[in-house]
Amino acid sequence: MDFSKLKKLYPESTLSKHPFMEEDTLRIPYKNQWIHIPKKSLDDKEISILNLLKEEIQPDTFPASQSKWFNFMEGNREYPPQTTHPVRLIQLVLEKMDDQFDYSIWIDSITHLFEPVLDVFFVTQDACYIIQDNTSQTLTQEEIYGMLKTLEDDFSIRTNAYIGQFWSPDNSLKAILKEEQRIFQEEVSHLHDRICSLSDVALRYFTKGALSRSTLMQELKKQLDEQPDWKELILALWTSQGNISVAAKQLFIHRNTLQYRMDRFYETTGLSLRNMNDLLLCYLLVL
Template sequence: MDFSKLKKIYPEATLNKKPFLNEETFRMSYKNQWIHIPKHVLTEKEITILDLLKKEAQPDTFPSTQSKWFQFLEGSLEYPPQTESTIRLIQLVLEKIDNQFDHAIWIDSIAQIFESVLDVFFISQDTCYIIQGHNTKALTQTELYGMLKTLEDDFSIRTNAYIGQFWQPDSALKAILREERQIFQEEYDHLDYRINSLSDVALKYFTKEALAQSMIIDAMKEKILEQPDWKELIFALWENQGNISVAAKQLFVHRNTLQYRIDRFYESTGLSLKDMNDLLLSYLLVS
C-alpha cells in the first residue's frame, strides 16, 4: 500500500509513530509507523473494505480475535460486554519474541495463571490485552510481577506491563480505557519499572505539558544536567524516599560522600534534596 495514494482518497489520514490517538481511528501499520483515518469520515462499507485490504497486505502472525471486548475498544461496539463486576485493562508489551513464540499458548497460559479473566487477546504482534474482572482479592504489583516472571521464564521473553484501575462498565468506560492506552503508549519508553500503574506515571504524564512550556523549568533543568552525576543522585534518593543511607548503598558510595553531593547540589540549584518538595521538583526536572 502507498500512503501518498491513500492520502489522496482520505485527506484526513495521518502517519504517526503511535498506534493509538485520542480520537477513534481506523489504523494499520505502515513502514514501522501507523496510518490513522478518523472513523467519523468513513462509512461502514469503507471500513469493511479497508479491513479486507489490511488483512491482505498484513496477514496476522498472531491469532485473530472475535472478542467483544476487542470490538468495544476498537469502536465497533458502542457498549461494553455485559459483566457483573468492575473491570480493568492490563496492557502487556512482549519483548524478545521470535518466530517460535506461540501466541495461542500464551493466551491460554494467561487465562490459567490469572484469576477472573474475562478476555485475553493480541492487538498486534507484541501487544497483549487482559480484561480482568474484580471478583477476587486485588493483587499487588509485586504479586503480578511474580506471575508474569513465571510466564517470562516459560516462554523465554520479557514483558512490560501497565496495570489499569478497576472501572465500572458504563458509558464512560471506552473513553477511560482509551486514555489508559494513551498513557502507556506515551510513557512506555520512559518507564522506571517493568510493572507500572497510574501512580507510577501520573506525575510525569500529567505535568509534562506544563513543564515543557516553562522557561524557568528549562533553565533549572539545564543547570542540573550540567553535572552528569546529579541525575543519578536524584533518582536514587527518589526511589528510596529520600533515605540517604539506603541511596548511598544503591550508588555504592559512603554516606558522607552522598551528603557532600547533596550539599553541592543545594549550593548550585537552591534545591535541598532532603526536602521532599524539592526532591519531587528535581525528579520532575530530570524525568
C-alpha cells in the first residue's frame, strides 16, 4: 500500500508514529508508523473495507484475552474481579513491533518485572495493560522507565507508559479506568517524556477544550506559534519552575542571554515569564 495514494482518496488522513490521536480515527499500520483516517469522514461501508485492508496488512495475531479484568473494562462483566485492595492500571503503548515480536514472552517478562500483578493483557496489537493492587512494590516513574528500557533493548521496541492512580474497587472503578484509557490515548502523542501519570497530562487534557473555544486564547497562541524559539524558551522555564540558571543550562545559553530573551518576550506579548501565572498561561498555550 502507498500512503500517498491513500492520501488522495482521504485528504484528512495523517501519518504518525503514535497509534492514538486526539480524535477518533481508523488506524492502519504502515512501515512502523500509523495511518490515521478520521472516522467522521468515513461511512460504514468504507470502514468495513478499510478494516479488511488492515487485516491483510497486519492480521490480528495478538493473543485474545480471557482476562476477567479485560471483560470488566470492556463492559462484559458488571463487577471487578474480587479484590479488597485499591488497584491501578498501567498502560503501555508499544512502537515499532516487527513480525518477530512474541506476545507470550512479552507478557511473561512484564509479569515478572512488575511482580506482583493481578493481570497483564493486550487490548490491541500495540496496547498492553497491567493491573496491580497496592500491595505491590512502590516504584517511582524513573524506576519504571528503567525497567521498561531493559525490555525495550531485549525486544527491539519503544514503549510509552501511563502510570495510573490507585483506586478503590467500588462502583465507580470501571468509569475511572475507562477515563484513564481515554486520557492516555488522547495525550500520548503530546508527551515530553515517554512515561507519565495523571499530574503530567492533567493541565493540557482538562483545559484544551476551553482553550480551543476561546478566541482570545487562540489569538495569543497564534502570537506564540509565530516565534518558534518561544516554545523552547517557555518549556525550559516551566520544567525548571522558573529557575533562570537551570533553564539557561537546559537551553545551552548564558543566563544573561536568557534574561534578554525573556525581556523581548515581555515587550512583544505583555506577558512576563518571570511571573508564574503568566508562565503557566504560556505553558498551556504551547502544549
